[in-house]
Amino acid sequence: MTTPRVRFAPSPTGYLHVGGARTALFNWLFARNTGGTVILRIEDTDKERSTESHTQVILDGLAWLGITWDEGPFFQGGYGDRHRTDAEAMLARDQAYRCFCTKEELDAQRARADKTGTPFLYDGRCGRLGKEEIAARLAEPRPFSIRLRMPDEEIAWDDAVHERISFQGRDLDDFIILRSDGSPIYNLAVVSDDIAMEITHVIRGDDHISNTPKQIAIYRALGKPIPTFAHVPMILGADGKKLSKRHGATAVGDYRNLGILPLAMRNFLALLGWSPGGDREILPEAEMIKLFSLDGIQKKPAVFDLTKLEWMNGEYLSLVPVEDLLGPVKHHLDEIGVKGDGQRLAALIDAVKARSRTLLDIAKQVAVRLDATKIVRDPKGTQLVSKMGDAFSTNLSSALSALSALTADDWKAANLEVTLKSLAEREGKKLGDVMQPIRVALTGGTVSEPVNELLAVVGRDESLARLEAARR
RNA sequence: GGCGCUAUCGUCUAGGGGACUAGGACGGGGCCCUCUCAAGGCCCAAACACGGGUUCGAAUCCCGUUAGCGCUACCA
Numbered sequence: 001m002t003t004p005r006v007r008f009a010p011s012p013t014g015y016l017h018v019g020g021a022r023t024a025l026f027n028w029l030f031a032r033n034t035g036g037t038v039i040l041r042i043e044d045t046d047k048e049r050s051t052e053s054h055t056q057v058i059l060d061g062l063a064w065l066g067i068t069w070d071e072g073p074f075f076q077g078g079y080g081d082r083h084r085t086d087a088e089a090m091l092a093r094d095q096a097y098r099c100f101c102t103k104e105e106l107d108a109q110r111a112r113a114d115k116t117g118t119p120f121l122y123d124g125r126c127g128r129l130g131k132e133e134i135a136a137r138l139a140e141p142r143p144f145s146i147r148l149r150m151p152d153e154e155i156a157w158d159d160a161v162h163e164r165i166s167f168q169g170r171d172l173d174d175f176i177i178l179r180s181d182g183s184p185i186y187n188l189a190v191v192s193d194d195i196a197m198e199i200t201h202v203i204r205g206d207d208h209i210s211n212t213p214k215q216i217a218i219y220r221a222l223g224k225p226i227p228t229f230a231h232v233p234m235i236l237g238a239d240g241k242k243l244s245k246r247h248g249a250t251a252v253g254d255y256r257n258l259g260i261l262p263l264a265m266r267n268f269l270a271l272l273g274w275s276p277g278g279d280r281e282i283l284p285e286a287e288m289i290k291l292f293s294l295d296g297i298q299k300k301p302a303v304f305d306l307t308k309l310e311w312m313n314g315e316y317l318s319l320v321p322v323e324d325l326l327g328p329v330k331h332h333l334d335e336i337g338v339k340g341d342g343q344r345l346a347a348l349i350d351a352v353k354a355r356s357r358t359l360l361d362i363a364k365q366v367a368v369r370l371d372a373t374k375i376v377r378d379p380k381g382t383q384l385v386s387k388m389g390d391a392f393s394t395n396l397s398s399a400l401s402a403l404s405a406l407t408a409d410d411w412k413a414a415n416l417e418v419t420l421k422s423l424a425e426r427e428g429k430k431l432g433d434v435m436q437p438i439r440v441a442l443t444g445g446t447v448s449e450p451v452n453e454l455l456a457v458v459g460r461d462e463s464l465a466r467l468e469a470a471r472r
Numbered sequence: 473g474g475c476g477c478u479a480u481c482g483u484c485u486a487g488g489g490g491a492c493u494a495g496g497a498c499g500g501g502g503c504c505c506u507c508u509c510a511a512g513g514c515c516c517a518a519a520c521a522c523g524g525g526u527u528c529g530a531a532u533c534c535c536g537u538u539a540g541c542g543c544u545a546c547c548a
Contacts, residue, residue: 009548010548013547045547046548049548117473118474145546165477171474172475180546207542208543209543210542210544211543211548233477234541242541271484275484277487279485279495298485299479301541303483307498309498312497312498318511354509424507432506434507435507446508452507
């Protein structure tokens with residue numbers, strides 16, 4: 001048995017969407033599981049909409065997710081000659097014919113069909129032209145496109161995820177494979193390339209199911225073996241509709257900006273529409289590859305649940321060593337406008353990490369600890385201050401005097417805890433009455449790591465300054 | 473409209489005729505822990521779309537209905 005050859009074939013007409021990323025991921029997992037080859041092919045035949053920067057964004061997105069490829073990237077636009085040759089071969093065998101209908105005539109036919117409520121299928125009129133008529137039109141010369149003669153027969157295949165799918169040729173029309181300008185239509189370019197690249201498994205989105213019978217017809221006309229098709233279900237927004245811009249973040253890059261870790265994203269995407277069976281959630285790369293199989297893919301579309309992604313990101317956050325977080329957090333800090341680095345930053349990340357689900361969460365909390373101007377008194381904080389009334393500043397004052405007794409050398413979490421606890425005991429106060437005002441003074445809110453750790457990480461001078469400022 | 477695909481907790485899913493009192497995870501609720509919040513531990517609510525078959529027995533197989541989604545270009 002030959003080893004599988006799969007391809008991921010995005011069009012550079014937009015960003016890398018999560019749906020495309022997942023399709024790429026499934027191709028990659030399948031190839032790595034079977035020892036097969038991944039080919040990256042950029043389908044840039046739509047010259048109007050394709051751009052180089054989109055191509056770069058797609059490449060970056062794949063790299064970010066750790067999805068690699070073995071051959072390519074190849075650019076479909078470079079294979080026009082082969083596409084034309086294939087079309088002409090079909091024309092020569094009368095499996096295809098020249099169509100002289102203009103865009104306008106076709107639009108008119110379609111409009112007429114719409115009006116009567118019948119589905120528009122090209123009636124094949126140009127396919128019935130006599131030799132002389134064709135020669136005469138060619139001599140004029142009149143431009144023509146090339147259409148495939150759709151045979152009136154069953155076109156079915158055993159889909160690797162859906163099992164058998166069947167269409168009738170009579171429900172399809174003689175569709176155009178080559179435009180009048182000599183450029184190929186998608187369905188021809190895809191088949192021609194998949195044949196040339198010896199693709200054995202076509203793993204792509206469900207939205208291509210209705211293209212598949214047309215493509216199989218081309219394989220048959222060209223006399224080439226038909227690959228295995230695996231149509232993976234769509235990804236939907238929370239409203240059950242195909243994920244699109246109006247759902248907010250849909251591009252892989254959006255999640256990067258939100259502070260999602262690439263491994264978390266990849267793990268989440270893998271589990272969206274695929275299951276290894278059983279209860280597995282967090283899957284290391286090796287496991288994922290080992291367990292992957294096409295028949296573990298779900299048939300029904302899946303709703304993208306951001307909350308679960310964030311939970312999973314939190315899981316990965318706790319698995320990743322702080323050193324690996326330094327770079328990405330620094331990046332988010334830059335955007336917030338706060339500088340942080342080295343050991344200090346590592347300690348801050350550590351302090352705050354357990355309460356964070358994204359890198360952005362981490363960066364925001366780090367920023368507050370690093371830069372007093374980033375403190376924002378949140379509603380809960382304000383509430384606490386007004387509820388405590390005068391006690392707020394009195395308690396801060398006694399905390400201030402107790403804490404300033406500690407030298408810089410003694411300013412450590414363990415000592416701070418002892419100091420604060422004995423202060424509360426001495427004054428007969430509840431621990432919370434001592435701690436919460438400090439928390440609000442230092443962060444503006446009522447939520448943080450334990451106060452002794454918070455003080456330690458903010459540092460003696462800065463902590464005392466913030467207490468002093470909040471006391472007034 | 474036509475063609476096609478799909479249907480298990482709100483969401484992601486396990487399940488492949490008896491192991492189902494339908495399991496796990498996210499989210500929700502409660503309790504414990506606790507200086508707050510997370511984390512952690514324990515517990516709770518929550519689903520086989522509907523109707524017919526087949527079978528001793530159906531979430532599982534078949535048919536129909538309904539609903540959702542996709543496609544329906546000289547776009548990809």
